[in-house]
Structure formats: structure tokens, C-alpha cells
Amino acid sequence: MLLDHIYLKITKSDSKLSFTTTGGGNWEVWDRFISYDNEPLFHIGNICGTCAFFFTQIKTDLAGSYTVDSVRNNLANGIETISDDISNQLSAIIPEGEYECLLLEIQPYQTCYNGKRDYFKEEQNPLWDYEDETDETGGIYYRGTDRVISEHEKLFEFFIPLYPPSSLEENRVRFYQEQIREGKQPTALALAVVDAKECMTYMEIPEDGIVSHWTYANYLLDGHHKIQAAAREKKSITLLSFISKDASFKVVDTLVELYKKNN
Incomplete structure (x- = not known):
């Protein structure tokens, strides 16, 4: 659920975070990364509109x-x-560029590659019919609410941690669990990218008719203990999501309107 929304253009930032790219084949820009001090943190996929979505943590x-x-x-x-x-x-830690900033109420659940309710195994592979490119079997991430956009399009929410749950302070997670039980909603912070990936390799349209996956990938900068607590409690928290309009696949405005409409 959308709680608030602003447009933000950051023209001067001291952030060590950045969006970086590399070329591939005849493409000057192909692969995309979120980097810190110019060292890649995450490989966040490529610019191909028909390739499958993926992310992988590098650093x-x-x-x-x-x-x-x-x-x-x-x-x-x-x-x-x-x-x-x-x-x-917060503009001090966000890379320069244009952003749609969404304050959302989210209800995350924890999953992992090749685990129960894994997007790559259960939704992506049956459609694209090839293995995802992460090679991160067992890597933990969180999912949110899926939303049907149109007859052939569906949105998938992802909340991707820098730190695995096993590295978190248990006392801090329990603190937020108690806060959530009392009805409070602490806020996590993420740098986000939205892509529209349309499969062109299927033999026939699947039973649900969905051939285009919109992937809303939130890379957590703050809130690892909060989101783990929410997942354990099966309750909601809030997320402040900075969606990069420059690094996304040009569907951000439509995404914002979708959240406004579904309020």
C-alpha cells in the first residue's frame, strides 16, 4: 500500500553509491551494477527487455x-x-539522478533460491525455460506482494539484503519483533530499480496469460533487522524506496500510478 510519494532530483551528492555499467558484445551498455566506491555491490541485470530478471551480490x-x-x-x-x-x-547517500520516492507498507516473506516460493524456480523458469543467471542456490532474499498489471503483465516485489539473516544481531531482531507486535511499523530504506522483462521464448501463452514480468527490486540500505522481524511475525512494516528513473527500464511512472490506483 502506498502511504506517500514524491519526485526527487538529486543534482549534488557525496554518496559513495553509484549505478555503473559495462558493455557486452556490440553493446556499449549491457550489464548494470550498484557499486560502492566504484566497486560493484550487486549485479542488477542487463538492459535486455526479453532476457530473464536476475540479481547477484558481488561484494x-x-x-x-x-x-x-x-x-x-x-x-x-x-x-x-x-x-x-x-x-x-537521505539525498546525501543516494546517487545523483532522478527518483520516484515511494513510502510503502509492505509485508515481506523470506525465501531463497531453489527454496519454497522462490520466484526464479516457481514463476520465472517455467516461462523462460532456462536456469537463472545468479548461480546463488540457497541465497536468501525477501518477496512482497505480486500484482496483476494487465492481461499479460504482472508485478513482482523483491527486497534484497546486503547482509544475510544469519549475520544479524538476534537481540535487535527480537526488539523489532516486539515493536511490530505492539502495532508499530519501523521503516526500512532501499535503492530500487524497476524492469519490464517480456519472455519471447515460450511455445504457447501460459495458462495465466502472463508473459511480461515487471520486477521491482529494492536493495536494502537500512532495515535488515526490521525486515527479518516482519517476516518472522508475518506482519507489515514500511519501506522508503528510492526508485532510480535513470537505471530503470522506463516503466517507473506507470508503476507509481499502479500503486496510487491500488490504494
Whole structure:
């Protein structure tokens, strides 16, 4: 559910995060990455509109801060609107560019590659009919709510952690579990990319008619303990999602309208 939305253009940022690309074959730009200090953190897929969606974490020996200390308490307590103060302070850690910033109420559940309710195994592979490109069997991520967009299009929400649940502080997770049980909704923070991937390899239209997957991939900068707590409790928290209009597959405006319509 959409709680608030603003458009934001960041023209001056000291962020160490960036979107980077490399070429492939005859393509000057093919593969895309989220990088930190110019070192790739995540491979976030390619520009091909008919290839399958994928993400893979490259850098795992993580160091440095991916959030802003001055707003940490606000996010821990949960925000209800995207204030100018919050957006201005968080702009310091977001790469320069244009963004649609969505404050969403989400209900995440934990899964893993080749596990129960794994997108790549259960939704993607039957349609594209080839193995995903991550080679990360067992890698943990979270999913949200799937939404039918049209007769042949469907949206899938992903919340992708920098740190696996096994590395989190158990006491901190339990703290947020207690907060959530009391009805509070702490806020996680993510840098996001939206892609529209249409399969062209199927022999016939599948039974549900869906041949185009819109993938809304949120890469968590803050909120790992919160989202784990929400998944355990099977309850909702909020997410402040900075969707890059520059790195996405040109469907961001339609996505925003979809969330507004479904409110």
C-alpha cells in the first residue's frame, strides 16, 4: 500500500553509491551494477527487455555506512510521510539522478533460491525455460506482494539484503519483533530499480496469460533487522524506496500510478 510519494532530483551528492555499467558484445551498455566506491555491490541485470530478471551480490566483505545516522531514529520509529527534512538528509547517500520516492507498507516473506516460493524456480523458469543467471542456490532474499498489471503483465516485489539473516544481531531482531507486535511499523530504506522483462521464448501463452514480468527490486540500505522481524511475525512494516528513473527500464511512472490506483 502506498502511504506517500514524491519526485526527487538529486543534482549534488557525496554518496559513495553509484549505478555503473559495462558493455557486452556490440553493446556499449549491457550489464548494470550498484557499486560502492566504484566497486560493484550487486549485479542488477542487463538492459535486455526479453532476457530473464536476475540479481547477484558481488561484494560480501562489506564495510562503511549505507545510511545516515541523523535519520536512523526516525526510521527505527517509523515514518508516516516523506518530509523535506528526511528526503534532504537521505539525498546525501543516494546517487545523483532522478527518483520516484515511494513510502510503502509492505509485508515481506523470506525465501531463497531453489527454496519454497522462490520466484526464479516457481514463476520465472517455467516461462523462460532456462536456469537463472545468479548461480546463488540457497541465497536468501525477501518477496512482497505480486500484482496483476494487465492481461499479460504482472508485478513482482523483491527486497534484497546486503547482509544475510544469519549475520544479524538476534537481540535487535527480537526488539523489532516486539515493536511490530505492539502495532508499530519501523521503516526500512532501499535503492530500487524497476524492469519490464517480456519472455519471447515460450511455445504457447501460459495458462495465466502472463508473459511480461515487471520486477521491482529494492536493495536494502537500512532495515535488515526490521525486515527479518516482519517476516518472522508475518506482519507489515514500511519501506522508503528510492526508485532510480535513470537505471530503470522506463516503466517507473506507470508503476507509481499502479500503486496510487491500488490504494
